[in-house]
Amino acid sequence: MLSKKTKYGLKALTYLASVGTKEPVQIAEIAKHENISQKFLESILLTLRRNGFLGSKKGKGGGYYLIKEPNEIPMTAVMRVLEGPIAMVPCVSLNFYEKCDDCPDEGECSVHKLMLQVRDSALDVYRNNTLADLIS
Amino acid sequence: MLSKKTKYGLKALTYLASVGTKEPVQIAEIAKHENISQKFLESILLTLRRNGFLGSKKGKGGGYYLIKEPNEIPMTAVMRVLEGPIAMVPCVSLNFYEKCDDCPDEGECSVHKLMLQVRDSALDVYRNNTLADLIS
DNA sequence: ATAATGTCTATCGTTTTAGTAGGAATTTCA
DNA sequence: TGAAATTCCTACTAAAACGATAGACATTAT
Structure with missing residues:
Protein backbone atom coordinates (compact mmCIF):
# COMPACT_ATOMS: atom_id res chain seq x y z
CA MET A 1 0.00 0.00 0.00
CA ILE A 67 12.61 24.43 -7.67
CA LYS A 68 12.79 22.62 -11.02
CA GLU A 69 10.56 22.32 -14.02
CA PRO A 70 7.96 19.57 -13.66
CA ASN A 71 9.37 17.69 -16.63
CA GLU A 72 12.72 17.53 -14.84
CA ILE A 73 11.29 15.72 -11.84
CA PRO A 74 11.21 11.99 -12.43
CA MET A 75 8.90 9.84 -10.38
CA THR A 76 11.75 7.55 -9.40
CA ALA A 77 13.24 10.37 -7.35
CA VAL A 78 9.96 11.40 -5.78
CA MET A 79 8.99 7.87 -4.86
CA ARG A 80 12.35 7.08 -3.31
CA VAL A 81 12.19 10.13 -1.09
CA LEU A 82 8.57 9.78 -0.04
CA GLU A 83 7.94 6.05 -0.08
CA GLY A 84 11.43 4.63 0.20
CA PRO A 85 12.69 1.71 -1.88
CA ILE A 86 10.85 0.93 -5.09
CA ALA A 87 11.64 -2.76 -4.70
CA MET A 88 9.32 -4.82 -2.54
CA VAL A 89 12.23 -6.73 -1.03
CA PRO A 90 15.57 -5.24 0.05
CA CYS A 91 17.51 -7.96 -1.76
CA VAL A 92 16.37 -6.63 -5.15
CA SER A 93 16.70 -2.95 -4.32
CA LEU A 94 19.07 -0.84 -6.37
CA ASN A 95 19.37 2.00 -3.88
CA PHE A 96 18.63 0.27 -0.58
CA TYR A 97 20.14 -3.18 -1.06
CA GLU A 98 20.28 -5.58 1.87
CA LYS A 99 20.86 -9.28 1.99
CA CYS A 100 18.09 -11.44 3.42
CA ASP A 101 18.73 -13.19 6.74
CA ASP A 102 17.16 -16.39 5.57
CA CYS A 103 17.99 -17.26 1.96
CA PRO A 104 21.48 -18.70 1.55
CA ASP A 105 21.56 -18.01 -2.19
CA GLU A 106 19.73 -15.21 -3.95
CA GLY A 107 20.22 -16.85 -7.29
CA GLU A 108 18.11 -19.79 -6.15
CA CYS A 109 15.42 -17.77 -4.41
CA SER A 110 11.99 -17.79 -6.00
CA VAL A 111 10.94 -14.61 -4.25
CA HIS A 112 14.03 -12.86 -5.52
CA LYS A 113 13.31 -14.03 -9.03
CA LEU A 114 9.75 -12.76 -9.00
CA MET A 115 10.39 -9.50 -7.19
CA LEU A 116 13.18 -8.61 -9.57
CA GLN A 117 10.64 -8.59 -12.38
CA VAL A 118 8.19 -6.56 -10.34
CA ARG A 119 10.85 -4.02 -9.49
CA ASP A 120 11.88 -3.65 -13.10
CA SER A 121 8.34 -3.16 -14.27
CA ALA A 122 7.66 -0.54 -11.62
CA LEU A 123 10.93 1.18 -12.37
CA ASP A 124 9.89 1.32 -15.98
CA VAL A 125 6.76 3.22 -15.09
CA TYR A 126 8.46 5.62 -12.71
CA ARG A 127 11.25 6.34 -15.17
CA ASN A 128 8.77 7.16 -17.87
CA ASN A 129 6.78 9.61 -15.81
CA THR A 130 7.83 13.03 -14.64
CA LEU A 131 5.72 15.39 -12.59
CA ALA A 132 4.67 17.02 -15.84
CA ASP A 133 3.02 13.79 -16.97
CA LEU A 134 0.77 13.69 -13.94
CA ILE A 135 -0.98 16.94 -14.62
CA SER A 136 -4.29 16.24 -16.27
CA MET B 1 7.38 -3.84 1.22
CA ILE B 67 -3.59 -29.49 -5.03
CA LYS B 68 -2.89 -28.27 -8.57
CA GLU B 69 0.01 -28.44 -10.93
CA PRO B 70 2.52 -25.61 -10.41
CA ASN B 71 1.90 -24.29 -13.91
CA GLU B 72 -1.77 -23.89 -13.06
CA ILE B 73 -1.08 -21.59 -10.13
CA PRO B 74 -0.75 -17.99 -11.33
CA MET B 75 1.04 -15.48 -9.16
CA THR B 76 -1.92 -13.12 -9.30
CA ALA B 77 -3.93 -15.57 -7.23
CA VAL B 78 -1.16 -16.26 -4.76
CA MET B 79 -0.35 -12.60 -4.26
CA ARG B 80 -3.96 -11.62 -3.73
CA VAL B 81 -4.43 -14.25 -1.05
CA LEU B 82 -1.17 -13.65 0.79
CA GLU B 83 -0.46 -9.98 0.26
CA GLY B 84 -3.88 -8.59 -0.56
CA PRO B 85 -4.54 -6.09 -3.34
CA ILE B 86 -1.95 -5.84 -6.08
CA ALA B 87 -2.75 -2.16 -6.54
CA MET B 88 -0.97 0.29 -4.26
CA VAL B 89 -4.11 2.37 -3.84
CA PRO B 90 -7.66 1.01 -3.38
CA CYS B 91 -9.04 3.34 -6.03
CA VAL B 92 -7.13 1.47 -8.76
CA SER B 93 -7.72 -2.02 -7.43
CA LEU B 94 -9.58 -4.50 -9.60
CA ASN B 95 -10.52 -6.88 -6.82
CA PHE B 96 -10.58 -4.60 -3.79
CA TYR B 97 -11.85 -1.32 -5.21
CA GLU B 98 -12.66 1.53 -2.84
CA LYS B 99 -13.19 5.19 -3.48
CA CYS B 100 -10.81 7.61 -1.79
CA ASP B 101 -12.21 9.89 0.91
CA ASP B 102 -10.34 12.86 -0.36
CA CYS B 103 -10.24 13.08 -4.17
CA PRO B 104 -13.49 14.35 -5.68
CA ASP B 105 -12.68 13.05 -9.15
CA GLU B 106 -10.52 10.03 -9.90
CA GLY B 107 -10.14 11.07 -13.50
CA GLU B 108 -8.32 14.20 -12.39
CA CYS B 109 -6.18 12.58 -9.73
CA SER B 110 -2.46 12.40 -10.42
CA VAL B 111 -1.94 9.60 -7.95
CA HIS B 112 -4.65 7.58 -9.63
CA LYS B 113 -3.09 8.15 -13.00
CA LEU B 114 0.35 6.99 -11.89
CA MET B 115 -0.79 4.07 -9.77
CA LEU B 116 -2.92 2.73 -12.56
CA GLN B 117 0.21 2.29 -14.62
CA VAL B 118 2.06 0.71 -11.73
CA ARG B 119 -0.78 -1.72 -11.13
CA ASP B 120 -0.91 -2.72 -14.78
CA SER B 121 2.80 -3.32 -14.95
CA ALA B 122 2.76 -5.44 -11.80
CA LEU B 123 -0.26 -7.33 -13.03
CA ASP B 124 1.60 -8.07 -16.20
CA VAL B 125 4.39 -9.72 -14.26
CA TYR B 126 2.12 -11.72 -12.00
CA ARG B 127 0.00 -12.91 -14.89
CA ASN B 128 3.04 -14.12 -16.73
CA ASN B 129 4.41 -16.15 -13.87
CA THR B 130 3.04 -19.33 -12.43
CA LEU B 131 4.52 -21.26 -9.57
CA ALA B 132 6.29 -23.40 -12.13
CA ASP B 133 8.25 -20.39 -13.35
CA LEU B 134 9.69 -19.72 -9.92
CA ILE B 135 11.49 -23.03 -9.58
CA SER B 136 15.11 -22.55 -10.45
C1' DA C 1 5.26 46.20 16.34
C1' DT C 2 2.33 42.76 14.57
C1' DA C 3 0.46 39.39 11.84
C1' DA C 4 1.42 35.78 8.74
C1' DT C 5 3.86 32.39 7.55
C1' DG C 6 7.32 28.23 7.56
C1' DT C 7 10.51 25.25 11.11
C1' DC C 8 11.24 22.04 14.40
C1' DT C 9 10.73 18.68 18.14
C1' DA C 10 8.03 15.89 20.80
C1' DT C 11 4.21 13.18 21.60
C1' DC C 12 0.25 10.08 20.88
C1' DG C 13 -3.37 6.76 19.60
C1' DT C 14 -4.29 3.14 16.31
C1' DT C 15 -3.25 -0.44 13.24
C1' DT C 16 -0.30 -3.81 11.31
C1' DT C 17 3.28 -7.10 11.61
C1' DA C 18 5.48 -11.00 13.05
C1' DG C 19 5.30 -13.84 15.70
C1' DT C 20 4.23 -17.16 20.38
C1' DA C 21 1.49 -20.29 23.49
C1' DG C 22 -1.26 -23.88 24.29
C1' DG C 23 -4.38 -27.18 23.54
C1' DA C 24 -7.97 -29.78 20.56
C1' DA C 25 -8.70 -32.88 16.77
C1' DT C 26 -7.29 -36.39 13.71
C1' DT C 27 -4.56 -40.12 11.90
C1' DT C 28 -1.18 -43.88 11.93
C1' DC C 29 0.70 -47.73 13.68
C1' DA C 30 2.42 -50.86 17.08
C1' DT D 1 -6.64 -49.68 22.11
C1' DG D 2 -3.30 -46.49 23.21
C1' DA D 3 0.59 -43.58 22.17
C1' DA D 4 2.87 -40.71 19.04
C1' DA D 5 2.78 -37.63 15.32
C1' DT D 6 0.85 -34.39 13.02
C1' DT D 7 -2.42 -30.53 11.53
C1' DC D 8 -6.12 -27.18 13.34
C1' DC D 9 -7.60 -23.39 15.86
C1' DT D 10 -8.00 -19.49 19.05
C1' DA D 11 -6.07 -16.13 21.65
C1' DC D 12 -2.46 -13.30 23.00
C1' DT D 13 1.59 -10.08 22.69
C1' DA D 14 5.70 -7.04 21.74
C1' DA D 15 7.43 -3.99 18.56
C1' DA D 16 7.18 -1.11 14.74
C1' DA D 17 4.96 1.87 11.48
C1' DC D 18 1.42 5.07 10.41
C1' DG D 19 -1.11 9.14 10.57
C1' DA D 20 -1.48 12.46 12.61
C1' DT D 21 -1.51 16.60 16.59
C1' DA D 22 0.45 20.24 19.79
C1' DG D 23 3.02 23.91 20.68
C1' DA D 24 6.89 26.81 20.77
C1' DC D 25 10.25 29.15 17.71
C1' DA D 26 12.19 31.81 13.62
C1' DT D 27 11.63 34.76 9.84
C1' DT D 28 9.52 38.07 6.84
C1' DA D 29 6.32 41.78 4.99
C1' DT D 30 3.94 45.68 6.02
Whole structure:
Protein backbone atom coordinates (compact mmCIF):
# COMPACT_ATOMS: atom_id res chain seq x y z
CA MET A 1 0.00 0.00 0.00
CA LEU A 2 1.03 3.50 -0.79
CA SER A 3 1.42 5.55 2.37
CA LYS A 4 -0.68 8.67 2.87
CA LYS A 5 2.57 10.56 3.08
CA THR A 6 3.47 9.63 -0.47
CA LYS A 7 -0.04 10.14 -1.72
CA TYR A 8 -0.31 13.60 -0.21
CA GLY A 9 3.19 14.49 -1.28
CA LEU A 10 2.41 13.60 -4.89
CA LYS A 11 -0.80 15.57 -4.79
CA ALA A 12 0.95 18.60 -3.37
CA LEU A 13 3.67 18.45 -6.00
CA THR A 14 1.09 18.09 -8.73
CA TYR A 15 -0.82 21.06 -7.41
CA LEU A 16 2.28 23.20 -7.32
CA ALA A 17 3.10 22.14 -10.85
CA SER A 18 -0.40 22.88 -12.08
CA VAL A 19 -0.36 26.33 -10.57
CA GLY A 20 2.59 26.91 -12.81
CA THR A 21 3.90 30.06 -11.25
CA LYS A 22 7.09 30.35 -9.26
CA GLU A 23 5.25 32.34 -6.60
CA PRO A 24 5.14 30.66 -3.20
CA VAL A 25 1.92 28.79 -2.44
CA GLN A 26 0.89 28.52 1.18
CA ILE A 27 0.56 25.21 2.96
CA ALA A 28 -2.98 26.11 3.94
CA GLU A 29 -4.00 26.58 0.34
CA ILE A 30 -2.56 23.25 -0.75
CA ALA A 31 -4.06 21.44 2.22
CA LYS A 32 -7.47 22.91 1.57
CA HIS A 33 -7.43 22.25 -2.14
CA GLU A 34 -6.36 18.64 -1.72
CA ASN A 35 -8.34 17.83 1.45
CA ILE A 36 -5.27 17.08 3.50
CA SER A 37 -4.60 17.65 7.18
CA GLN A 38 -2.54 20.82 7.20
CA LYS A 39 -0.22 19.80 9.99
CA PHE A 40 0.55 16.48 8.33
CA LEU A 41 1.16 18.16 5.02
CA GLU A 42 3.56 20.55 6.72
CA SER A 43 5.92 17.75 7.61
CA ILE A 44 5.67 16.24 4.14
CA LEU A 45 6.52 19.50 2.40
CA LEU A 46 9.41 19.88 4.77
CA THR A 47 10.96 16.61 3.66
CA LEU A 48 10.36 17.53 0.04
CA ARG A 49 12.20 20.76 0.61
CA ARG A 50 15.06 19.08 2.43
CA ASN A 51 15.42 16.72 -0.49
CA GLY A 52 15.71 19.41 -3.07
CA PHE A 53 12.30 19.32 -4.68
CA LEU A 54 10.86 22.45 -3.16
CA GLY A 55 11.97 25.90 -2.13
CA SER A 56 10.26 27.86 0.59
CA LYS A 57 9.79 31.36 1.78
CA LYS A 58 8.86 32.33 5.31
CA GLY A 59 6.67 35.09 6.60
CA LYS A 60 3.79 36.88 5.00
CA GLY A 61 3.39 35.94 1.38
CA GLY A 62 5.52 32.90 2.01
CA GLY A 63 4.94 29.32 1.00
CA TYR A 64 6.40 26.56 -1.12
CA TYR A 65 7.34 26.45 -4.78
CA LEU A 66 8.90 24.02 -7.19
CA ILE A 67 12.61 24.43 -7.67
CA LYS A 68 12.79 22.62 -11.02
CA GLU A 69 10.56 22.32 -14.02
CA PRO A 70 7.96 19.57 -13.66
CA ASN A 71 9.37 17.69 -16.63
CA GLU A 72 12.72 17.53 -14.84
CA ILE A 73 11.29 15.72 -11.84
CA PRO A 74 11.21 11.99 -12.43
CA MET A 75 8.90 9.84 -10.38
CA THR A 76 11.75 7.55 -9.40
CA ALA A 77 13.24 10.37 -7.35
CA VAL A 78 9.96 11.40 -5.78
CA MET A 79 8.99 7.87 -4.86
CA ARG A 80 12.35 7.08 -3.31
CA VAL A 81 12.19 10.13 -1.09
CA LEU A 82 8.57 9.78 -0.04
CA GLU A 83 7.94 6.05 -0.08
CA GLY A 84 11.43 4.63 0.20
CA PRO A 85 12.69 1.71 -1.88
CA ILE A 86 10.85 0.93 -5.09
CA ALA A 87 11.64 -2.76 -4.70
CA MET A 88 9.32 -4.82 -2.54
CA VAL A 89 12.23 -6.73 -1.03
CA PRO A 90 15.57 -5.24 0.05
CA CYS A 91 17.51 -7.96 -1.76
CA VAL A 92 16.37 -6.63 -5.15
CA SER A 93 16.70 -2.95 -4.32
CA LEU A 94 19.07 -0.84 -6.37
CA ASN A 95 19.37 2.00 -3.88
CA PHE A 96 18.63 0.27 -0.58
CA TYR A 97 20.14 -3.18 -1.06
CA GLU A 98 20.28 -5.58 1.87
CA LYS A 99 20.86 -9.28 1.99
CA CYS A 100 18.09 -11.44 3.42
CA ASP A 101 18.73 -13.19 6.74
CA ASP A 102 17.16 -16.39 5.57
CA CYS A 103 17.99 -17.26 1.96
CA PRO A 104 21.48 -18.70 1.55
CA ASP A 105 21.56 -18.01 -2.19
CA GLU A 106 19.73 -15.21 -3.95
CA GLY A 107 20.22 -16.85 -7.29
CA GLU A 108 18.11 -19.79 -6.15
CA CYS A 109 15.42 -17.77 -4.41
CA SER A 110 11.99 -17.79 -6.00
CA VAL A 111 10.94 -14.61 -4.25
CA HIS A 112 14.03 -12.86 -5.52
CA LYS A 113 13.31 -14.03 -9.03
CA LEU A 114 9.75 -12.76 -9.00
CA MET A 115 10.39 -9.50 -7.19
CA LEU A 116 13.18 -8.61 -9.57
CA GLN A 117 10.64 -8.59 -12.38
CA VAL A 118 8.19 -6.56 -10.34
CA ARG A 119 10.85 -4.02 -9.49
CA ASP A 120 11.88 -3.65 -13.10
CA SER A 121 8.34 -3.16 -14.27
CA ALA A 122 7.66 -0.54 -11.62
CA LEU A 123 10.93 1.18 -12.37
CA ASP A 124 9.89 1.32 -15.98
CA VAL A 125 6.76 3.22 -15.09
CA TYR A 126 8.46 5.62 -12.71
CA ARG A 127 11.25 6.34 -15.17
CA ASN A 128 8.77 7.16 -17.87
CA ASN A 129 6.78 9.61 -15.81
CA THR A 130 7.83 13.03 -14.64
CA LEU A 131 5.72 15.39 -12.59
CA ALA A 132 4.67 17.02 -15.84
CA ASP A 133 3.02 13.79 -16.97
CA LEU A 134 0.77 13.69 -13.94
CA ILE A 135 -0.98 16.94 -14.62
CA SER A 136 -4.29 16.24 -16.27
CA MET B 1 7.38 -3.84 1.22
CA LEU B 2 6.48 -7.45 0.83
CA SER B 3 5.31 -8.94 4.12
CA LYS B 4 7.14 -11.88 5.62
CA LYS B 5 3.91 -13.77 5.36
CA THR B 6 3.90 -13.48 1.58
CA LYS B 7 7.59 -14.14 1.34
CA TYR B 8 7.41 -17.29 3.43
CA GLY B 9 4.25 -18.42 1.70
CA LEU B 10 5.89 -18.12 -1.69
CA LYS B 11 8.94 -20.00 -0.50
CA ALA B 12 6.83 -22.77 0.95
CA LEU B 13 4.84 -23.13 -2.25
CA THR B 14 8.00 -23.19 -4.29
CA TYR B 15 9.46 -25.84 -2.05
CA LEU B 16 6.38 -28.01 -2.38
CA ALA B 17 6.47 -27.57 -6.13
CA SER B 18 10.15 -28.46 -6.32
CA VAL B 19 9.65 -31.61 -4.29
CA GLY B 20 7.33 -32.61 -7.06
CA THR B 21 5.61 -35.49 -5.36
CA LYS B 22 2.02 -35.48 -4.18
CA GLU B 23 3.09 -36.96 -0.86
CA PRO B 24 2.42 -34.70 2.13
CA VAL B 25 5.39 -32.69 3.32
CA GLN B 26 5.51 -31.77 6.99
CA ILE B 27 5.51 -28.20 8.19
CA ALA B 28 8.66 -28.88 10.15
CA GLU B 29 10.52 -29.94 7.03
CA ILE B 30 9.48 -26.86 5.08
CA ALA B 31 10.26 -24.56 7.99
CA LYS B 32 13.69 -26.06 8.43
CA HIS B 33 14.56 -26.02 4.76
CA GLU B 34 13.50 -22.40 4.30
CA ASN B 35 14.65 -21.04 7.66
CA ILE B 36 11.20 -20.00 8.76
CA SER B 37 9.65 -19.96 12.22
CA GLN B 38 7.57 -23.12 12.26
CA LYS B 39 4.64 -21.67 14.18
CA PHE B 40 4.40 -18.69 11.87
CA LEU B 41 4.58 -20.93 8.85
CA GLU B 42 1.76 -23.03 10.28
CA SER B 43 -0.66 -20.14 10.06
CA ILE B 44 0.47 -19.27 6.56
CA LEU B 45 0.00 -22.78 5.25
CA LEU B 46 -3.40 -22.81 6.87
CA THR B 47 -4.55 -19.80 4.87
CA LEU B 48 -3.10 -21.30 1.72
CA ARG B 49 -5.11 -24.43 2.36
CA ARG B 50 -8.29 -22.50 3.12
CA ASN B 51 -7.87 -20.69 -0.15
CA GLY B 52 -7.58 -23.79 -2.23
CA PHE B 53 -3.88 -23.92 -2.96
CA LEU B 54 -2.92 -26.72 -0.62
CA GLY B 55 -4.34 -29.96 0.66
CA SER B 56 -3.38 -31.41 4.02
CA LYS B 57 -3.30 -34.62 5.90
CA LYS B 58 -3.25 -34.95 9.66
CA GLY B 59 -1.48 -37.45 11.89
CA LYS B 60 1.68 -39.40 11.31
CA GLY B 61 2.89 -39.13 7.77
CA GLY B 62 0.72 -36.06 7.36
CA GLY B 63 1.61 -32.68 5.99
CA TYR B 64 0.79 -30.35 3.12
CA TYR B 65 0.79 -30.89 -0.62
CA LEU B 66 -0.09 -28.92 -3.73
CA ILE B 67 -3.59 -29.49 -5.03
CA LYS B 68 -2.89 -28.27 -8.57
CA GLU B 69 0.01 -28.44 -10.93
CA PRO B 70 2.52 -25.61 -10.41
CA ASN B 71 1.90 -24.29 -13.91
CA GLU B 72 -1.77 -23.89 -13.06
CA ILE B 73 -1.08 -21.59 -10.13
CA PRO B 74 -0.75 -17.99 -11.33
CA MET B 75 1.04 -15.48 -9.16
CA THR B 76 -1.92 -13.12 -9.30
CA ALA B 77 -3.93 -15.57 -7.23
CA VAL B 78 -1.16 -16.26 -4.76
CA MET B 79 -0.35 -12.60 -4.26
CA ARG B 80 -3.96 -11.62 -3.73
CA VAL B 81 -4.43 -14.25 -1.05
CA LEU B 82 -1.17 -13.65 0.79
CA GLU B 83 -0.46 -9.98 0.26
CA GLY B 84 -3.88 -8.59 -0.56
CA PRO B 85 -4.54 -6.09 -3.34
CA ILE B 86 -1.95 -5.84 -6.08
CA ALA B 87 -2.75 -2.16 -6.54
CA MET B 88 -0.97 0.29 -4.26
CA VAL B 89 -4.11 2.37 -3.84
CA PRO B 90 -7.66 1.01 -3.38
CA CYS B 91 -9.04 3.34 -6.03
CA VAL B 92 -7.13 1.47 -8.76
CA SER B 93 -7.72 -2.02 -7.43
CA LEU B 94 -9.58 -4.50 -9.60
CA ASN B 95 -10.52 -6.88 -6.82
CA PHE B 96 -10.58 -4.60 -3.79
CA TYR B 97 -11.85 -1.32 -5.21
CA GLU B 98 -12.66 1.53 -2.84
CA LYS B 99 -13.19 5.19 -3.48
CA CYS B 100 -10.81 7.61 -1.79
CA ASP B 101 -12.21 9.89 0.91
CA ASP B 102 -10.34 12.86 -0.36
CA CYS B 103 -10.24 13.08 -4.17
CA PRO B 104 -13.49 14.35 -5.68
CA ASP B 105 -12.68 13.05 -9.15
CA GLU B 106 -10.52 10.03 -9.90
CA GLY B 107 -10.14 11.07 -13.50
CA GLU B 108 -8.32 14.20 -12.39
CA CYS B 109 -6.18 12.58 -9.73
CA SER B 110 -2.46 12.40 -10.42
CA VAL B 111 -1.94 9.60 -7.95
CA HIS B 112 -4.65 7.58 -9.63
CA LYS B 113 -3.09 8.15 -13.00
CA LEU B 114 0.35 6.99 -11.89
CA MET B 115 -0.79 4.07 -9.77
CA LEU B 116 -2.92 2.73 -12.56
CA GLN B 117 0.21 2.29 -14.62
CA VAL B 118 2.06 0.71 -11.73
CA ARG B 119 -0.78 -1.72 -11.13
CA ASP B 120 -0.91 -2.72 -14.78
CA SER B 121 2.80 -3.32 -14.95
CA ALA B 122 2.76 -5.44 -11.80
CA LEU B 123 -0.26 -7.33 -13.03
CA ASP B 124 1.60 -8.07 -16.20
CA VAL B 125 4.39 -9.72 -14.26
CA TYR B 126 2.12 -11.72 -12.00
CA ARG B 127 0.00 -12.91 -14.89
CA ASN B 128 3.04 -14.12 -16.73
CA ASN B 129 4.41 -16.15 -13.87
CA THR B 130 3.04 -19.33 -12.43
CA LEU B 131 4.52 -21.26 -9.57
CA ALA B 132 6.29 -23.40 -12.13
CA ASP B 133 8.25 -20.39 -13.35
CA LEU B 134 9.69 -19.72 -9.92
CA ILE B 135 11.49 -23.03 -9.58
CA SER B 136 15.11 -22.55 -10.45
C1' DA C 1 5.26 46.20 16.34
C1' DT C 2 2.33 42.76 14.57
C1' DA C 3 0.46 39.39 11.84
C1' DA C 4 1.42 35.78 8.74
C1' DT C 5 3.86 32.39 7.55
C1' DG C 6 7.32 28.23 7.56
C1' DT C 7 10.51 25.25 11.11
C1' DC C 8 11.24 22.04 14.40
C1' DT C 9 10.73 18.68 18.14
C1' DA C 10 8.03 15.89 20.80
C1' DT C 11 4.21 13.18 21.60
C1' DC C 12 0.25 10.08 20.88
C1' DG C 13 -3.37 6.76 19.60
C1' DT C 14 -4.29 3.14 16.31
C1' DT C 15 -3.25 -0.44 13.24
C1' DT C 16 -0.30 -3.81 11.31
C1' DT C 17 3.28 -7.10 11.61
C1' DA C 18 5.48 -11.00 13.05
C1' DG C 19 5.30 -13.84 15.70
C1' DT C 20 4.23 -17.16 20.38
C1' DA C 21 1.49 -20.29 23.49
C1' DG C 22 -1.26 -23.88 24.29
C1' DG C 23 -4.38 -27.18 23.54
C1' DA C 24 -7.97 -29.78 20.56
C1' DA C 25 -8.70 -32.88 16.77
C1' DT C 26 -7.29 -36.39 13.71
C1' DT C 27 -4.56 -40.12 11.90
C1' DT C 28 -1.18 -43.88 11.93
C1' DC C 29 0.70 -47.73 13.68
C1' DA C 30 2.42 -50.86 17.08
C1' DT D 1 -6.64 -49.68 22.11
C1' DG D 2 -3.30 -46.49 23.21
C1' DA D 3 0.59 -43.58 22.17
C1' DA D 4 2.87 -40.71 19.04
C1' DA D 5 2.78 -37.63 15.32
C1' DT D 6 0.85 -34.39 13.02
C1' DT D 7 -2.42 -30.53 11.53
C1' DC D 8 -6.12 -27.18 13.34
C1' DC D 9 -7.60 -23.39 15.86
C1' DT D 10 -8.00 -19.49 19.05
C1' DA D 11 -6.07 -16.13 21.65
C1' DC D 12 -2.46 -13.30 23.00
C1' DT D 13 1.59 -10.08 22.69
C1' DA D 14 5.70 -7.04 21.74
C1' DA D 15 7.43 -3.99 18.56
C1' DA D 16 7.18 -1.11 14.74
C1' DA D 17 4.96 1.87 11.48
C1' DC D 18 1.42 5.07 10.41
C1' DG D 19 -1.11 9.14 10.57
C1' DA D 20 -1.48 12.46 12.61
C1' DT D 21 -1.51 16.60 16.59
C1' DA D 22 0.45 20.24 19.79
C1' DG D 23 3.02 23.91 20.68
C1' DA D 24 6.89 26.81 20.77
C1' DC D 25 10.25 29.15 17.71
C1' DA D 26 12.19 31.81 13.62
C1' DT D 27 11.63 34.76 9.84
C1' DT D 28 9.52 38.07 6.84
C1' DA D 29 6.32 41.78 4.99
C1' DT D 30 3.94 45.68 6.02
